[in-house]
Amino acid sequence: MDTFIYSLRKFFQSIPLIFGVTLISFVLMVYFGPDKTYDLLGKNPTQQQIEEVHHQLGYDQPFLTRYFIFFKEIITFDFGYSDSTGEKVSSIFARTIPVSLAVQLPILISGNIISIILALIAAYFRGKMIDKSVMFVAVIGMSVSYLIIVILFQIIFCSSYGLNIFPVQGWEVESFTSYLKYVTVPVLASVFLSIGYNTRFYRAVIVEEITKDHVRTARAFGTHPLKLLFKNILKNSLIPIMTRIIITLPFIIIAGSIVLESYFSIPGIGLVLYDAILTGDLPIIKAAVTWTAMIYVLSLILTDIMYTVVDPRVTLK
Amino acid sequence: MQKKLFLLFIFCTISTSAFAIKVFKYSVEGTPTSLDPVQSSTKYQNRIVSAICDTLYDYKYLKIPYELKPNLAAALPKISKDGLTYTIQIKKGVFFSDDPAFKGGKGRELTAEDFVYSIKRHFDPKTLPRGAWLWQGRIKGIDDWKTAGSDYKKQVEGLKAIDKYTIQISLVKPYPQLVYTLTKGYSAIVAKEVVEKYGPEISIHPVGSGPWVLGSFNNQKAVLLKNKKYREEIFDLKNEGYDEKIHGFTGIKSLQGKKLPIVDQIEINFMENFSMRWISFTKGSEIQFGFIPEQQFNNVIASRNPLSLNKEYAQKYYFLPQTEFAFRYLNFNMDDPKIGYNKDKELEKKNKALRIAIHKAWDWPQYIKTFFDDLGEAYPGIISPGIDGYDPTLSKEYITHDPEGAKKILKDNGWTAANLPDITYSMVSDIRQNQMYDQFRGWLITIGxxxxxxxxxxxxxxxxxxxxxxxxxxMTIAMAWGLDFPDSENVLQLFYGPNSSPGSNNSNYNNPEYNALYEKASTMQPSKERSEIYKKMHKLLLEDSVTIAGFSRTDLWVWHKNVILYPVENVLGNYFKYVDIK
Known part of the structure; x- marks a missing residue:
């Protein structure tokens, strides 16, 4: 009950933050964003037609009126229709977010699990060959361009020049098997990349923990290395690790991945957002900003709650 | 037991083949955003829209030069002697595909009134239309209808359904290109019920009477399914302009007498990423149609003249180099006093010399080599070979890199390093455009x-x-123009004074002599006299050096050998219905 009340209180306290974020974003979109009008014109437009499109897009209304409309949209969660495609924004999100999640969640989960395990091993054998090898792989993951990794994985796993066992593009997911068929290579490529950054970060956190007195005491006590790693070290390192993981959730849910979606033809939210930002499709941008702000707030609340789970000394007040 | 297993195997094989559907997996490099006919401004949109919604006219599939044929219309239009009234009969018994928008979910018969409604939508600002420019100021009363509030209940004087199957279009002045406009996706016919049911979402839910119905659509792929209610249309080789010498290698001959559309499903993959597109194409099990990307050129091409594939690829794929129906140019903004018109007539004269000097500095072969795999050749001006008004006798000096000549012109006209104006190359910020700017800069430096x-x-x-x-x-405008129809009017209007920005004349060229010639030619039916006027206008443009043009890219189409098709990626919108899979 306390947790629920805390979450509710925290959420209401964050409402000004959400509106602040939306206001700042709206100012940026209106005054500095691309003008969608010129994307929607025919090949030989007249000044009158330009004004008509301006009017249809609501550009001719005063800023306050436009923000008030946005405000109403936030309250009702109805952001209207995309200026580019004419499709309802809620339908676009409902169609694309699950696809992005289906790709991003396995990346998030497997990428972090593998990184934590590698970081634990590297930290435990700090300065030794294993540590150096893990860090070497991590540095490769960090240094090689994402695009190169994606293309390399496509050639190895998907092309007639390589193993040719997975599709290079498309998303015809009808069953778990077909899901695995389409998701494997994008996940492998992204996990390879994410391992680099995550392992280095987690190793640093774990190394700090490993040098603490309670670990030395446990060692002296003869605790089994596995127990020492998972119970004494990992559990106590979880706060920064969790923060890092949870904080990426809004981006995973709303932002998707532009690179993966464009290179594997995955109909997710990433490319939709990219195009919207580039062309100034305000209804989509407005919805994305609002949803990101809200999920961010929820993620912060979740982070606080999770702190209490992993560290009993933390209380929600 | 063995016999039973054998019979089971045979049964399974027969069943599988009996139920196997033919799917053509096509790919394009661009993504359409809307499938509403009134917004079908790109070739990617036009292709899908005209596959789903019928247009009155179409081009013969294989005929070059392009030739019109009736599509939904029963015959070519009857044109009054003064060229102002077009009477068009449409085919009877053509039905919209089934959709919940119709009563009982069954598509109703398409009538002349549906065409009238579909064109009116271009003059309703709420639909965010992009095709009005084809008919504004041309169809009698259409602009007044819009000014009066775009009320669909009100009639347009020049756009009428005389009866259920007869359309009459009355023009303000003769408009010989009208029939061409009726081949475009813009003029594709939708039903009022569908527009009313789906509102703006008609863009993702078009319903028409064409050979295909939309199965699914997102930013990666569109799936078209065979319209089972499509009218009887039989493929006729002769009528479509088949030429054994040109089309023989494709196997299209075998399509004679087949009912259209032939395959059951078309997958249109939107693949802006060239490396993925090529991997997918060569994989064997994915896309069956694509083009050779620049990066693969040296691996895949065996010879440049004539263009051919190397043995390995030639065994697996059909190949066709095709010149795009578009041209690339660099216009000068004549409204800019530093390069174009100027109140000071002396300076205006000097500006013309400056433009000519820049024109001479432009090195087409280097441009084509750097950005277009050294494929194709530049031609003087904006009228490409094969189109009415093209003049093969035009001097090559307009496309000759002549830095010495440029230097001389600058010097003769009093331009020195000190008094030359700042010249600005405008562009979208991307690597390729930056490279083009650097090349342009290099050429200008060579002329001092x-x-x-x-x-x-x-x-x-x-x-x-x-x-x-x-x-x-x-100050400068580097762009490309895709031709809307095979008539030079479509490119010459780009320099017609009244079309100045924000219109299509982005050079803001305004030459009274040119304008008068355009006005005269634009109402003329194709004739020798009109061709001569086109040539004269073209010459004026080149002499005034308003634009540095032109070049049309060569596309290298490839497709799998189990696919029967002939790529017509230019003006023809809907050629999917002619595709077959072996």
Whole structure:
């Protein structure tokens, strides 16, 4: 009950933050964003037609009126229709977010699990060959361009020049098997990349923990290395690790991945957002900003709650 | 037991083949955003829209030069002697495909009134139309109908359904290109019920009477399914312009007498990423149609003249180099007093000399080699070979790199490094455009232009760039124009004074002599006299050096050998119905 009340209180306290974020974003979109009008014109437009499109897009209304409309949209969660495609924004999100999640969640989960395990091993054998090898792989993951990794994985796993066992593009997911068929290579490529950054970060956190007195005491006590790693070290390192993981959730849910979606033809939210930002499709941008702000707030609340789970000394007040 | 297993195997094989559907997996490099006919401004949109919704006319599939044929219309239009009234009969018994928008979910018969309604939508600002320019100021009363509030209940004087199957279009002045406009996706016919049911979402839910119905559509792929209610249309080789010498290698001959559309499903993959597109194409089990990307050129091409594939690829794929139906140009903004018109007539004269000098500095072969795999040749001006008005006798000096000549012109006209104006190259900010700017800068430096006076103006998106162009805020305009129909009027209107920005004349060229010739020619039916006027206009443009043009890219189409097709990626919207899979 306390947790629920805390979450509710925290959420209401964050409402000004959400509106602040939306206001700042709206100012940026209106005054500095691309003008969608010129994307929607025919090949030989007249000044009158330009004004008509301006009017249809609501550009001719005063800023306050436009923000008030946005405000109403936030309250009702109805952001209207995309200026580019004419499709309802809620339908676009409902169609694309699950696809992005289906790709991003396995990346998030497997990428972090593998990184934590590698970081634990590297930290435990700090300065030794294993540590150096893990860090070497991590540095490769960090240094090689994402695009190169994606293309390399496509050639190895998907092309007639390589193993040719997975599709290079498309998303015809009808069953778990077909899901695995389409998701494997994008996940492998992204996990390879994410391992680099995550392992280095987690190793640093774990190394700090490993040098603490309670670990030395446990060692002296003869605790089994596995127990020492998972119970004494990992559990106590979880706060920064969790923060890092949870904080990426809004981006995973709303932002998707532009690179993966464009290179594997995955109909997710990433490319939709990219195009919207580039062309100034305000209804989509407005919805994305609002949803990101809200999920961010929820993620912060979740982070606080999770702190209490992993560290009993933390209380929600 | 063995016999039973054998019989089971045979049964399974027969069943599988009996139920196997033919799917053509096609790919394009661009993504359509809307499938509403009134917004079908790109070739990617046009192709899908005209596959789903019928147009009155179409081009013969294989015929070059392009030739019109009736599609939904029963015959070519009857044109009054004064060229002002077009009477068009449409086919009877054509039905919209089934959709919940119709009573009982069953598509109703398409009538002349549906065509009238579909064209009216271009004059209703709420639909965000992009095709009105084809008919505004041309169809009697259509602009007044819009000014009066676009009330669909009110009639347009020049756009009528005389009866259920007869359309009558009355024009303000003769418009010989009208029939061409009726082949475009813009003129594709939708039903009022569908528009009313789906509102703006008709863009993702078009319903028509064409050979295909939309199965699914997102930003990666569109799936078209065979319209089972499609009218009886039989493929006729002769009528479609088949020529054994040109089309024989494709196997199209075997399509004779087949009912259209032939395959059951078309998958249109939107693949802007060339490396993925090529991997997918060569994989064997994915896309069956694509083009050879620049990066693969040396691996795949065996010879440049004539263009051919190397043995390994030639065994697996059909190949066709095809010149795009578009041209690339660099216009000067004549509204800019530093390069174009000027109140000071002496300076205006000097500006013309400056434009000619820049024109002479332009090195087409180097441009084509750098950015287009050294494929194709430039031609003088904007009228490409094969189109009415093309003049093969035009001097090559308009496309000859002549730095010495440029230097001389600058010197003769009193231009020195000190008094030359800053020249700005405007572009969307991307690597390729930056490279083009650097090349342009290099050419100008060779004619003595001070490096510090050559600048670039960059824009984050094409929309922003377009806004600046339409607001006359750029000094130069580097763009391409895709022809809407095979008539030089479509390119010559790009320099017609009244079409100045924000219209299609982004050079803001306004030459009374040119304008008068355009006005005369634009109402003329194709004739020798009209061709001569076109040539004269074209010459004026080149002499005034308003534009540095032109070049049309060569596309290298490839497709799997189990696919029977002949790529017509230019003006023909809907050629999917002619595709077969072996």
């Amino acid at each position: 232009y001070p490096s510090s006076k050559i600048k670039k103006q960059t824009f984050a998106s094409f929309g922003d760039y377009s806004k600046a162009v339409k607001s006359r805020k750029t």
